[in-house]
Amino acid sequence: MKKLSTSELNRISVDDYKSTNKIPLVVVLDNIRSMHNVGAAFRTGDAFAIEKIFLCGITAKPPHRDIQKTALGAQDSVAWEYTSTTTEALEQLKADGYILCIIEQTDESVQLNEFAFESGKKYAVVFGNEAFGVEDAVLPLADVALEIPQFGTKHSLNVSVCLGVVLWEAVKGLR
Secondary structure, three states, X not given: OOOOOOHHHOOOOHHHHHHOOOEEEEEEXXXXXXXXXXXXXXXXXXXXXXXXXXXXXXXXXXXXHHHHHHHOOHHHHOEEEEEOOHHHHHHHHHHOOEEEEEEOOOOOOEEHHHOOOOXXXXXXXXXXXXXXXXXXXXXHHOOEEEEOOOOOXXXXXXXXXXXXXXXXXXXXXXX
């Protein structure tokens, strides 16, 4: 076994990436405070070839060196849009036929491992603020609340870790 060199990874260019078929999946960042978490969302979104990221409310927008530090250029490959409110983004996505999945612990949440992302459907996954979660105004717009099963003393994950887990589960079902 040997590690692959950068040239052996056969990475595509940003222009080629932009023209590839994307997974019918959109990430919505609801008032994310940390620019490092925003950068991680871009980098993870690039890895899984998602359609787009919506940056909402106080969520920072590229270009910014703190986003770049974590995104490593993915802010240039992944399409993104800013909306002043998360509800504005979700209303647009719902009108475009997306199933809206909030990632939140609620009295009706479904365990992520028990939810089936169905091929042929379009999904938007909403990740909330690091301290407060998804804002209350978003709850009535959601088609489903998904929760990552956790077995320790803490009942939350860093939003960037959460995003990676959720996107991987979604991509498994949508590819």
